Amino acid sequence: MIHYSCDLCGGSLGKERYEANIEIAPKFDPDELIEDDLDADHLQQIADEISLMDSTDEFKLEETGSKTLKLDFCTSCARRFLKSPLNLAPASRVTFSKN
Ligand SMILES: [Zn+2]
Structure with a gap:
């Protein structure tokens, strides 16, 4: 029981x-947001941060769903x-x- x-x-x-x-x-398209609002520097910065977080396993893309x-x-x-x-x-x- x-x-x-x-x-x-x-x-x-x-x-x-x-x-x-x-x-x-989320009531927006995450892909659209990245294209419109972020420039190349931002993307590189985010890529760096994501690679830093790779080992911690705390950051998951699924959380935008x-x-x-x-x-x-x-x-x-x-x-x-x-x-x-x-x-x-x-x-x-x-x-x-x-x-
Ligand atoms: Zn109660």
Whole structure:
């Protein structure tokens, strides 16, 4: 039996499980962008950086493709998510506070 836990509060989920599928997809053509916006020097610089990153394996071209995030929520977190989908990460909001 597959066990699910809430991606927000970490609580274990029983029958009342909510799932959110969020698709992140680029709405531009990466090839077009390179041709229009980057000159030869830039391309050489990027090629150098990519060759530097070759060993780390952290940089992958696939990351420009579309991705679907699957999130599991308990009932109360599902309600919270529907209310404010972009307010889920308190840590990242510090940047926008007005002090
Ligand atoms: Zn939860």
